[in-house]
Amino acid sequence: MTTNVSARRILPRGARPAAGGRAAADRRLGYALVAPAVILLLAITAYPIIANLWNSFHFDNLSYGDLPHKFVGAQNYTKMFTSTQWIAALERTLAFTVVTITLDIVAALGLAVMLNRKFVGRGLVRASILVPWAVPTVVSALLWKTMFDPRAGFVDYFLGAVHPAWSNLTWLNASVWRSWAVIFVADSWKNIPFVAIILLAGLQVIPNEVYEAARIDGATGWQAFRRVTLPLLKPALVVALIFRTLQALLVFDVIYIMTGGGPGTSTETLSFFNFYTFIDSTDFGYGGAISVVLVVMALIVAGGYVRFFRTEP
């Protein structure tokens, strides 16, 4: 007995086949299911970006609400690019980004390599190193601020045990390099585990046979790391670098909680400068320009990484 297997037989009795066949129908179903989330995302992200772009070409200061919202062309942008404060904040942000990424990637790579080996309690360690990342940045910044407090914190207490003169050091807002040191500690404590977990995931997909082959070819540990591990880790590295670079470029909460940009303006980053342009000066035109430039910088960075690490020919 032969039967004709046709699309109609597969459908439940009474239903019509969708136009264009199953693949097209699945695609449309996909769009429909994604539509609510996409609309919400567009409302939350695209609308502010477009609004900021629009405002940046206009005069828009909330405190002068009676003045017209007039078009001023690139005035806000020229003001920004010629502002010594903005340029200084840009330099600081770029320097912070480069230093913190180098620190984080190197430390996280070491941590990931260690966690990739087998040892007793490995599961517990892998789970516990994610705790810093799970703590909200504001909370961890406040915690570290307290720990570095000369009266209430443990850092000076232990330093004082080593050398009595160090028992009374003021770290935040009393010295530029000490303020940055604390900011790096708080920022890295939170982010190194996060990068380590991403790199660990990347390490785990590298098959053992590749290492065996390298060993047979007479590669040393370091050569194996440089020639085998690093190239195969590229996809994970790109993800980690993009995350970290964007976070570092846009760093705000650590600065706000720990130093408020002090001493003076020496820890003021672009995001912080942007923040008080919006909140204190209520200048949405100028603030919009700063925001737009930040977004453009972030896009360039992300795009640059993807291009640079592209493995397909």
Place this chain on the structure above:
Amino acid sequence: MHVWPGNGRRQALAATTVFATAALGLAACGSSGSSAPVAASAKQTIVFAESGLGTEGQQTQTAINAFQKANPNIKVKIDVLSSDSTTYLSQLENSFTAGSPTPDVFESDVTYPAKFAQAGWVLNLTKLHPDLSQFFPTEVAAGTFNGAPYAVPWFDNPEGLYYRTDLIKTPPTSPAQVVSDAQKAMKTDPSLKEGLAFEGAKYEGAITAFLTVDSAFGGKLDPQNVHTPGNTAALTWLHDAIYKNKIAPTAVTGWQEGQVEQEYVSGHAAFSINYPFVESLATSAPVKGNTGYIPFPAGPGGTPGSALGGEMLAINAKTAHSAAAWKLIQYLTSSQVEVARAEVTGDPPSLPSAYTSALYAKAPYFQNVKTLNTYSQPRPVNPNYLTVSNDLQVMLSEVFANTKSPAAAISSEAAQIKSDASATPSS
């Protein structure tokens, strides 16, 4: 497996789009503007926005309950906003920029009225015929913009110099004597960690601490002319207190009012610069009964120093309930209500007439507060004050961290302060 037949899927997508558009459209629509003014005798509900928590919040509620009893046609809904001043300001600004008629009445820090008046968010009180001569004049000035009153003083918080009367027998009579007294006290009492505690963190409180010291050196915080010998001398005194005379620790760069109060109340500081609230907390040894509170002593060519803090009450320009709002303001700023508040919360009355012997019997330190209120200096009354404040905070922070000398910091920031204070966008 198909879950949605073809037509149903399209309908679902269409429905989602319509719903989302409608939601966005509704969100984009602001509230309607103000309608005709409502008489004070009509039945109405007004919204009062304030930031008080704890005893302050409870006392406000008590006062509001009594007001509602006396005015049964007016119901007051209290809107407790953030106790963090930056967030509080943002919350108010959000309502104002949306053109909302609520809150009808709100609490405002002494540095905000000029900004609100410039933006057209607060009601010009002239037509309500306020009698502002009954309040402390410096606080009235803080609520005046372009000659018109926009806010009424609610409580008047002057910052002054606390000192330990058991360690310093006679109050110091000059800034130099503050230094020598502090150094002597540190030598005689080993439990002291510092001679002077003050607010040196990078925030608004550092400006009031500076202002407390400023007039003692003949300085005046005029944003058009910051680089004066008086201001430089005041800043140098504070800088030297940390780095030359060593009566204040570098830790002050992390201290706000709370930490300074803890240092003083736990007996670690011989002197401290702070607000009247410390008096109500100095209730145990070693500070109990051993606390003096004076304006910062004047040096040659200066006047006793105190900085003006406090809160004012203002009316939303878009409200239809200005008559009822004004009644509430008059009630809250009446002598009896202010005294009751002062006794419970320690918020000093803004009316000189409220400083009665009955109040002194309950809390003798209010005598000191009244003296301070006669000397308190306001911060610049300027619509751009928040931006000016940022510049001042940068200047003070550089000096307290010793990354710039006082003279260099003042001279480098003065031009920026002047331009930010006088900035008016050209139409």
